[in-house]
Amino acid sequence: MSAQPPEQDAGTPAATSAGTPPLPPTPSHTVGPFFGYALPFPDGGSPAPAGHPDAVTLHGRVWDGAGAPVPDALVELWQPDPAGRLPQLCGSMRRDAATGGHAGRNGVDFTGFARVATDAAGHWSVRTLPPGARAGCAPYVGVCLFARGLLHHLFTRVYFPEHAAANAADPLLASLPAERRETLVAAAEDERRSTPGASGTHRSYRFDIRMQGERETVFLEFPEPRESRG
Amino acid sequence: MSLSQHEIDREIAALREEYEEARAAGAPRADHPARDYPPYRSSTLRHPRQPLVPVRGDPETTELHTPVFGDTDVTALDNDLTRQHAGEPLGERITVSGRVTDTRGRPVRGQLIELWQANAAGRYAHPRDQHPAPLDPNFTGAGRTLTDDDGRYTFTTIKPGAYPWRNHDNAWRPAHLHLSLFGSAFAQRLVTQMYFPGDPLFPYDPILQSVTDESARRRLVAAYDHELSVAERSLGFRWDIVLDGPSATWFEEGR
Numbered sequence: 001m002s003a004q005p006p007e008q009d010a011g012t013p014a015a016t017s018a019g020t021p022p023l024p025p026t027p028s029h030t031v032g033p034f035f036g037y038a039l040p041f042p043d044g045g046s047p048a049p050a051g052h053p054d055a056v057t058l059h060g061r062v063w064d065g066a067g068a069p070v071p072d073a074l075v076e077l078w079q080p081d082p083a084g085r086l087p088q089l090c091g092s093m094r095r096d097a098a099t100g101g102h103a104g105r106n107g108v109d110f111t112g113f114a115r116v117a118t119d120a121a122g123h124w125s126v127r128t129l130p131p132g133a134r135a136g137c138a139p140y141v142g143v144c145l146f147a148r149g150l151l152h153h154l155f156t157r158v159y160f161p162e163h164a165a166a167n168a169a170d171p172l173l174a175s176l177p178a179e180r181r182e183t184l185v186a187a188a189e190d191e192r193r194s195t196p197g198a199s200g201t202h203r204s205y206r207f208d209i210r211m212q213g214e215r216e217t218v219f220l221e222f223p224e225p226r227e228s229r230g
Numbered sequence: 231m232s233l234s235q236h237e238i239d240r241e242i243a244a245l246r247e248e249y250e251e252a253r254a255a256g257a258p259r260a261d262h263p264a265r266d267y268p269p270y271r272s273s274t275l276r277h278p279r280q281p282l283v284p285v286r287g288d289p290e291t292t293e294l295h296t297p298v299f300g301d302t303d304v305t306a307l308d309n310d311l312t313r314q315h316a317g318e319p320l321g322e323r324i325t326v327s328g329r330v331t332d333t334r335g336r337p338v339r340g341q342l343i344e345l346w347q348a349n350a351a352g353r354y355a356h357p358r359d360q361h362p363a364p365l366d367p368n369f370t371g372a373g374r375t376l377t378d379d380d381g382r383y384t385f386t387t388i389k390p391g392a393y394p395w396r397n398h399d400n401a402w403r404p405a406h407l408h409l410s411l412f413g414s415a416f417a418q419r420l421v422t423q424m425y426f427p428g429d430p431l432f433p434y435d436p437i438l439q440s441v442t443d444e445s446a447r448r449r450l451v452a453a454y455d456h457e458l459s460v461a462e463r464s465l466g467f468r469w470d471i472v473l474d475g476p477s478a479t480w481f482e483e484g485r
Contacts, residue, residue, distance in 0.1 A: 022333035022334060022474075023331065023332075023334070023335055023472045024259070024333075024445070024449065025261050025262075025333060025472045025473060025474035026420065026422055026449055026450070026471045026472050027261055027262050027422060027447070027450055028263065028420060028421065028422055029263070029408075029421065029423040029437060029440075029441075029450070030270075030272075030421075030437065031410075031421045032408060032423075033358065034346070034348075034354040034356040034358065035408070036356055036358075037346070037354070037355055037356045037370070037372060038344065038346030038371075038408075039346070064275040064276050065275035065276070065277075068275075070276065076419075078292065078293070078295075078296075078297055078416045079292065086292060086295045087297075087298070089298060090298050090299050090300030090302050090303050091300070091302045091303065092297060092299065092303065093299070093303045094303060095302065095303060095304060095305045095308070097305050100305050100307065100314070106302075111297060112297060134291075134292060135290040136288065137290070137291075137292075140292070142292045142293045142416055144416065144419050146421055148272055148276075149270070149272030149273050149274075149275070149276035150273070150277065151262075151264070151265050151267060151270065151273055151277075151437075151440050152263055152265055153419060153421060154265075154278065154282075155293065155417070172285060176283070180280075211275070211276050211277065211278060212275060212278055212279055216278055217278070218280070218283055219278050219280075219282050219283070220282060220283050220284070220285050220293075221282040221284050221285070222285055222287055222293055222294070222415075222417035222475050222476055223284050223286070223476070224333065224474060224475065224476050225286070225476055225480070
């Protein structure tokens with residue numbers, strides 16, 4: 001199913017016109033401890049279409065500043081397909097119109113969006129397609145992290161170790177000191193056989209998120225381009 | 231561990247004073263809570279100590295585009311939390327409606343809003359909520375909707391109850407709805423909470439007070455709107471939402 005991407009319209013009467021100050025944003029708040037029955041959804045961690053031969057596993061743990069796992073975090077991923085195109089497809093959290101319950105993904109489309117909660121060990125896991133490169137950057141998966149205790153979500157990125165040359169030229173990675181850069185590059189794990197009977201192998205990557213302290217993950221912000229405001 | 235409300239109040243007041251002094255000295259307005267906010271104890275080990283790294287995006291930047299949701303992701307009744315079970319939930323039936331825009335006032339169209347909340351007694355339908363208030367067999371407390379072409383949304387639900395939590399001794403959260411929003415870019419993602427006007431618990435709550443700017447705090451409180459009240463049915467609240475962060479569409483418009 002295709003859907004129109006959300007768009008913004010500069011031509012409505014409510015739009016701020018040139019020279020007027022931007023509207024102040026609605027403040028963020030923590031996702032709290034009780035999102036578990038509302039936000040996660042079946043197949044949230046399986047954006048790769050069923051049986052896709054190129055699917056990879058991306059997984060890791062979320063750690064707090066004392067080195068304890070974070071068992072109540074929510075990890076969201078947003079990424080291009082292997083050709084570097086950003087999907088404009090709905091259906092990530094498809095509903096069953098008869099029961100109102102979740103129907104799971106349709107098994108065909110790649111929406112580029114995943115959402116998983118961490119388990120009691122702070123572990124999350126997603127089965128996805130490897131992202132392709134988009135102009136000017138090495139291939140990466142965008143990440144947004146929410147948790148109880150986190151008053152304002154955090155963005156980070158997962159880069160992949162096999163793209164060493166592209167990673168070296170990536171503007172974000174290149175801007176970071178080496179020890180911080182490493183926090184954004186997933187570790188390749190041994191190739192594993194996929195499900196018994198399936199042909200071939202699939203790749204698996206480990207990406208831990210350290211919210212604070214030693215080897216703290218690099219977190220990102222996306223400032224509004226002030227110079228072009230109004 | 232068992233800090234008193236009084237001690238929490240003092241910490242809240244000290245941090246607000248610090249913010250107001252910084253503002254008077256020319257610091258920018260803080261629209262969002264600081265991630266390190268000691269009165270909210272759980273923030274202590276769950277915030278980065280390193281500064282965030284700014285990414286100056288361009289129209290190709292993945293985070294300046296958004297996942298898409300649509301009619302397959304939301305069914306027609308999903309925005310009415312009072313109709314998910316055989317019977318009517320207990321509590322005060324309410325309508326919450328408003329408009330989602332970016333900081334330029336442009337509507338966020340056709341985008342997903344998710345809502346979750348406690349029931350009228352202040353209990354979540356979540357197995358880890360141990361608050362000894364009754365569960366309501368006719369209320370789950372989770373819903374979703376898509377904004378319309380003007381960025382508008384509407385939910386019908388019941389007013390949630392206040393509930394206790396263990397941040398400090400005798401800690402209570404004011405009644406609130408949790409909302410999750412997608413904008414026109416992943417960078418505009420927002421999870422927040424909406425409060426009800428006039429709640430006496432506001433000054434005691436370190437989560438609301440983590441927004442140290444008074445005008446920003448007020449933006450988290452819905453307004454009673456009689457026009458939205460439905461005769462003999464429900465009370466209406468208006469809550470408009472503004473998402474910040476850049477979007478690729480801005481570049482396409484030559485901004």
